[in-house]
Amino acid sequence: MTENTKSLVWFWDALDAYLSRHQLKQTKQRKIIVSYFLKLSKHVDAEVLYRKVRGGGNKIGLATVYRTLNLLKDAGLVDQHSFADGRAIFEISRPGMHHDHLVCVGCGRIDEFENAEIELLQKKIALERAYVLTSHRLDLYGRCKSCQT
Numbered sequence: 001m002t003e004n005t006k007s008l009v010w011f012w013d014a015l016d017a018y019l020s021r022h023q024l025k026q027t028k029q030r031k032i033i034v035s036y037f038l039k040l041s042k043h044v045d046a047e048v049l050y051r052k053v054r055g056g057g058n059k060i061g062l063a064t065v066y067r068t069l070n071l072l073k074d075a076g077l078v079d080q081h082s083f084a085d086g087r088a089i090f091e092i093s094r095p096g097m098h099h100d101h102l103v104c105v106g107c108g109r110i111d112e113f114e115n116a117e118i119e120l121l122q123k124k125i126a127l128e129r130a131y132v133l134t135s136h137r138l139d140l141y142g143r144c145k146s147c148q149t
């Protein structure tokens with residue numbers, strides 16, 4: 001077990017708990033898809049995940065990949081982002097952790113940022129309008145360094 005996989009034991013535990021709470025079985029296909037998902041980089045494109053799974057010699061359909069990702073979403077284990085370029089991007093949702101995104105319209109690169117001032121400003125805006133914030137999403141679009149030439 002690699003260091004990376006080991007630190008994600010909580011993910012598997014939470015998934016098992018969710019499945020048993022909903023009287024669902026952990027299927028072999030689901031397990032394969034989740035393993036590949038966890039091995040990919042932070043922001044996982046569903047189609048890229050599908051190609052990786054197929055490339056590994058697994059006969060699993062794209063619909064099954066989407067079903068599994070949606071299940072992880074329902075379980076609160078992943079967040080889905082729909083960036084302006086139409087790709088469905090999934091990433092692990094870590095409780096209490098938050099970040100925003102910079103998306104390159106040239107190559108699709110995704111960077112993360114956190115800015116205390118922006119976070120505070122958003123809370124201030126909500127407060128002024130008597131909202132209690134439950135979540136927010138902030139995506140900035142532009143061209144990354146290598147796409148500016």
Ligand SMILES: [Zn+2]
Pocket residue numbers: 104105106107108109143144145146147
């Ligand atoms: Zn770029």
Ligand SMILES: [Zn+2]
Pocket residue numbers: 042043091099100101112
């Ligand atoms: Zn992210």
